[in-house]
Amino acid sequence: MSEQSIILLPWQRTSLTLAKTVFTVLLSSQLAALTWMVLSPAKVALLEPTRASSSSTIQQSQDSIADRHVFGDAVAEVVEVPKEVNAPKTRLRLELLGVMAASKAENSSAIIAPKNGKGENYRIGDIVQGRTKLAAVHQDKVILDSNGKLETLKFDLDKKSSIRKSSKPTSSQKKATANGSLKQRLKKIRNASDAITLLRDEVNSDPRGALKQLGLEVAANGEGYKISSSGSMLTQLGLQPGDVILSVNEQTLGNIDDDQGLLEQVTSSGQARLEIQRGDRRFVVNHTIK
Numbered sequence: 001m002s003e004q005s006i007i008l009l010p011w012q013r014t015s016l017t018l019a020k021t022v023f024t025v026l027l028s029s030q031l032a033a034l035t036w037m038v039l040s041p042a043k044v045a046l047l048e049p050t051r052a053s054s055s056s057t058i059q060q061s062q063d064s065i066a067d068r069h070v071f072g073d074a075v076a077e078v079v080e081v082p083k084e085v086n087a088p089k090t091r092l093r094l095e096l097l098g099v100m101a102a103s104k105a106e107n108s109s110a111i112i113a114p115k116n117g118k119g120e121n122y123r124i125g126d127i128v129q130g131r132t133k134l135a136a137v138h139q140d141k142v143i144l145d146s147n148g149k150l151e152t153l154k155f156d157l158d159k160k161s162s163i164r165k166s167s168k169p170t171s172s173q174k175k176a177t178a179n180g181s182l183k184q185r186l187k188k189i190r191n192a193s194d195a196i197t198l199l200r201d202e203v204n205s206d207p208r209g210a211l212k213q214l215g216l217e218v219a220a221n222g223e224g225y226k227i228s229s230s231g232s233m234l235t236q237l238g239l240q241p242g243d244v245i246l247s248v249n250e251q252t253l254g255n256i257d258d259d260q261g262l263l264e265q266v267t268s269s270g271q272a273r274l275e276i277q278r279g280d281r282r283f284v285v286n287h288t289i290k
Contacts (some may be wrong), residue, residue, distance in 0.1 A: 121238030
């Protein structure tokens with residue numbers, strides 16, 4: 001078989017050469033890409049970390065923990081202290097018989113009575129009369145709140161006491177002794193100084209009998225006098241059965257013979273400062289003798 005040669009025209013030869021060139025370039029680029037993928041795998045893009053000082057990092061951490069309030073929100077403790085108020089004297093017909101000023105203002109109380117009436121114990125916020133409430137308690141006075149208007153109620157020191165100096169019973173007192181018990185006779189007396197005179201005479205003649213009639217007994221440990229009866233007249237001062245009167249005007253009690261002289265001291269000073277033990281609590285009652 002004889003070989004036949006293909007004769008191409010000039011333009012055909014040019015086109016064939018161009019096609020070979022293009023094919024060679026494409027093939028080379030594909031092989032190069034495949035080779036690069038094998039030899040150099042794709043890199044993982046990593047973000048450059050931001051730099052911060054160690055102190056700033058620690059502070060941010062602490063602030064984050066603090067913002068969570070792990071141990072609860074801190075609340076500042078509010079301590080209430082009774083403030084001196086320049087309030088006018090009340091026009092209400094009331095008498096201040098005693099005050100019990102506690103370390104916490106809300107636990108303070110006062111013994112207040114209508115004029116010539118029976119005293120009752122009132123705590124802060126209690127209604128004393130009508131719409132009048134007890135607002136604050138001080139050593140020598142109380143503050144009343146009458147519909148938002150503050151008024152002062154003080155101990156009445158203006159009344160003159162008609163104290164009989166004689167320690168011996170008068171004929172009228174001897175007669176009264178036969179007319180009823182000490183408690184019954186004291187109920188008829190409106191003047192505190194007269195009551196003390198009667199008590200002094202009774203104590204001089206029968207100390208233990210007087211204590212019993214007053215609803216008192218010597219405390220078990222011999223320190224003070226215990227209120228043993230709910231009928232004790234001392235309940236009018238806000239005291240309760242079981243309360244122990246430890247001292248009067250800073251003089252300790254418990255010895256009947258020594259304590260008789262206290263009546264004279266109280267009447268001469270016009271003030272009685274009673275230290276009271278109620279359970280585990282101690283407080284002071286200030287009482288003005290009129």
